[in-house]
Amino acid sequence: MPQRMERAIIIGAGITGMAISAQLSQAKIHHVVVGTPPPNQAPKLGESMEMLSSVILDEMFPDLHEHFVAKRGIFFYTHKAVMGANLNLARTLHPRVDIVSIGGVSAFLLGLVGYRRPRLGAIHVDRIGFDAALERKMRASAYCTVVEAQVADVIYDAAADRITRLRLDDGRELEARYVFDASNQARVVPKALGLECRPLSDGTQRVTFAHYRATGESRTPATIAAHKNWALSSNVVRLFDPVDGVHGVGWCIPIGDYVSMGISRPADRALLDEDALALLERAMAERGIRYRQVYPDLAGTQTIETRFFVHDRVCGNNWILAGQTGCQGWFSTLTGVESSLFCASIADKLIESPERASRVYRQYIDAVVETHKGFTTFHASTVETPLAVVERRYHYTLVADLYRRLTYQAQLCNGRIAALLARFERVFLKIWIWLGKVAAKDRFCPLVVAEPAAFAQLVAHARELGQAEVAPADEARADADAPPSAALASIRAAIEAKADLLASVRLSPSLTVRIDGSPIGGLAAWRALLRRGEPRVTGVTMIAEKVEDRGGGALRIYARFHGRVDGEDRSSPMAVFDGAVDGDAIVALSTARHHLTFLLGNNARYRILFGLTRVSLALGARAGS
Numbered sequence: 239m240p241q242r243m244e245r246a247i248i249i250g251a252g253i254t255g256m257a258i259s260a261q262l263s264q265a266k267i268h269h270v271v272v273g274t275p276p277p278n279q280a281p282k283l284g285e286s287m288e289m290l291s292s293v294i295l296d297e298m299f300p301d302l303h304e305h306f307v308a309k310r311g312i313f314f315y316t317h318k319a320v321m322g323a324n325l326n327l328a329r330t331l332h333p334r335v336d337i338v339s340i341g342g343v344s345a346f347l348l349g350l351v352g353y354r355r356p357r358l359g360a361i362h363v364d365r366i367g368f369d370a371a372l373e374r375k376m377r378a379s380a381y382c383t384v385v386e387a388q389v390a391d392v393i394y395d396a397a398a399d400r401i402t403r404l405r406l407d408d409g410r411e412l413e414a415r416y417v418f419d420a421s422n423q424a425r426v427v428p429k430a431l432g433l434e435c436r437p438l439s440d441g442t443q444r445v446t447f448a449h450y451r452a453t454g455e456s457r458t459p460a461t462i463a464a465h466k467n468w469a470l471s472s473n474v475v476r477l478f479d480p481v482d483g484v485h486g487v488g489w490c491i492p493i494g495d496y497v498s499m500g501i502s503r504p505a506d507r508a509l510l511d512e513d514a515l516a517l518l519e520r521a522m523a524e525r526g527i528r529y530r531q532v533y534p535d536l537a538g539t540q541t542i543e544t545r546f547f548v549h550d551r552v553c554g555n556n557w558i559l560a561g562q563t564g565c566q567g568w569f570s571t572l573t574g575v576e577s578s579l580f581c582a583s584i585a586d587k588l589i590e591s592p593e594r595a596s597r598v599y600r601q602y603i604d605a606v607v608e609t610h611k612g613f614t615t616f617h618a619s620t621v622e623t624p625l626a627v628v629e630r631r632y633h634y635t636l637v638a639d640l641y642r643r644l645t646y647q648a649q650l651c652n653g654r655i656a657a658l659l660a661r662f663e664r665v666f667l668k669i670w671i672w673l674g675k676v677a678a679k680d681r682f683c684p685l686v687v688a689e690p691a692a693f694a695q696l697v698a699h700a701r702e703l704g705q706a707e708v709a710p711a712d713e714a715r716a717d718a719d720a721p722p723s724a725a726l727a728s729i730r731a732a733i734e735a736k737a738d739l740l741a742s743v744r745l746s747p748s749l750t751v752r753i754d755g756s757p758i759g760g761l762a763a764w765r766a767l768l769r770r771g772e773p774r775v776t777g778v779t780m781i782a783e784k785v786e787d788r789g790g791g792a793l794r795i796y797a798r799f800h801g802r803v804d805g806e807d808r809s810s811p812m813a814v815f816d817g818a819v820d821g822d823a824i825v826a827l828s829t830a831r832h833h834l835t836f837l838l839g840n841n842a843r844y845r846i847l848f849g850l851t852r853v854s855l856a857l858g859a860r861a862g863s
């Protein structure tokens with residue numbers, strides 16, 4: 239029997255499907271996820287993030303930061319040189335690149351289109367822990383129904399370009415309001431609709447990947463310091479037949495107490511998976527990446543086959559090919575999870591105004607294809623290819639494409655001014671590169687090429703200038719023996735009951751409130767903040783979802799604001815508050831202003847003229863008291 243209610247439907251429960259579900263739940267849109275989340279023990283692909291994916295993860299999941307590891311940059315190795323892409327957003331990587339460095343312009347380019355710097359900068363993700371947390375969120379959501387079945391058939395109205403129903407392998411049928419195809423290589427919708435699929439390379443790649451774990455003694459601050467050349471970054475290594483015994487590309491992604499290693503090579507070469515991993519270990523060691531010294535214990539291997547393609551159509555009137563279902567390029571472009579998260583971050587917009595969101599998503603996919611092409615030079619190079627050829631193509635690709643890809647999400651998600659500036663930024667990037675080529679000539683080098691011998695000094699230099707080598711420990715520092723305060727107990731009870739925190743926990747009359755580090759006043763200012771709101775937002779409640787006891791009365795609260803916006807139930811993204819409690823009351827609250835966007839709106843007044851917002855809060859506090 240067909241179910242008569244039309245729902246948004248997500249095909250596939252991998253990271254793409256679950257991230258889309260998280261966004262729809264946050265937008266209070268009822269949806270169905272069809273599929274079974276993959277098991278969370280085996281190594282997974284998609285652990286190293288680009289700038290856009292780091293920004294989106296930071297914004298969408300501030301409560302899951304424990305699964306993120308800060309990295310300094312990405313290093314690309316050939317057999318005789320290392321190129322480094324600085325992603326730390328702090329300073330330049332090397333004096334040679336002062337004129338036009340990624341480090342110099344990146345924070346500016348991010349800010350211009352409305353992003354704030356992600357708390358950890360660019361990151362690696364512990365996908366085992368992160369995916370498990372995403373699955374828990376998905377299953378706990380009141381807006382999500384998980385149907386553990388497979389989509390067997392897609393009923394499509396070609397004239398209207400709409401998917402009307404999905405037939406499942408258990409015989410059920412679901413009426414579709416909108417369909418997100420997140421089935422990755424299975425490509426359920428493209429196959430059913432007969433969509434044109436353009437190959438982006440010849441042949442198939444065979445990928446073997448593994449996790450290696452540290453033991454108690456193998457990963458200490460001293461060993462990390464000794465291996466800092468690779469242990470704080472993503473490392474991509476081009477492997478050449480004449481020197482390495484295999485033609486392919488390898489990676490090394492350290493993620494806390496384990497490292498992800500992998501090798502991709504043409505599937506038609508007869509090479510056993512164990513032999514490929516052994517050659518990878520040797521080739522890495524020759525480039526100074528001796529990962530087994532830090533991570534000696536093999537903890538599982540996997541092999542898959544993959545190929546690169548793009549569909550000419552990635553969106554229809556009520557459907558989209560999400561993430562790698564629509565386009566797969568070289569993994570070293572790090573556009574895989576990025577495209578999934580982009581799609582997830584606009585999921586509600588796709589349902590509500592599909593035309594505009596689909597158009598911008600299509601433009602973004604074109605940019606992904608451009609990036610893939612840029613990387614092809616690196617991957618197709620041989621030992622004879624002049625380094626300058628690889629390097630130059632690579633620089634332009636990285637500088638231009640990394641920031642160009644950011645602008646599409648900004649255009650849809652960061653407000654009207656950012657949308658305008660996003661277009662400006664794309665033009666600016668073109669001019670920047672043109673100026674770089676003309677004015678800086680050979681010094682136009684946002685990346686650094688160094689013989690491996692010079693590499694250690696280069697990284698040491700970056701360390702002096704850039705952000706802290708290892709992100710400051712951010713773990714809960716609770717004293718396990720100390721009894722929780724009465725206020726903490728009330729917060730926990732409110733979380734359990736999903737009750738309004740503001741009605742459940744006492745705020746001290748001497749409360750201090752800080753936004754972005756600046757004091758905005760006391761209890762009256764806080765009440766003014768909630769009362770003031772955007773005129774469109776009413777009935778605000780604050781529902782906490784997690785609290786961390788950081789010891790000594792300090793705590794961190796993760797909460798969402800809920801309210802009615804233009805008459806519809808809406809909730810904010812997860813907001814983070816640092817607080818202090820004394821007895822049964824909260825005595826201090828501190829947050830960043832972007833966590834208050836739901837209350838204050840995302841407009842120029844709020845973002846640019848925050849000083850005025852503070853003044854008006856102070857006036858509101860005086861009027862209310």
Ligand SMILES: Cc1cc2nc3c(=O)[nH]c(=O)nc-3n(C[C@H](O)[C@H](O)[C@H](O)COP(=O)(O)OP(=O)(O)OC[C@H]3O[C@@H](n4cnc5c(N)ncnc54)[C@H](O)[C@@H]3O)c2cc1C
Binds near residue numbers: 287423425
């Ligand atoms: C070698 C390699 C390295 C990579 N490294 C990176 C990286 O460092 N950074 C990065 O960002 N990206 C990387 N990627 C890309 C990244 O791995 C993918 O983007 C990501 O894993 C895709 O997740 P997904 O949820 O879309 O797909 P999957 O995890 O494959 O999930 C798809 C789900 O759909 C389900 N499904 C299929 N058919 C049906 C059906 N008919 N009905 C219901 N469910 C169905 C499947 O069972 C599966 O669970 C890499 C890719 C490769 C190949």
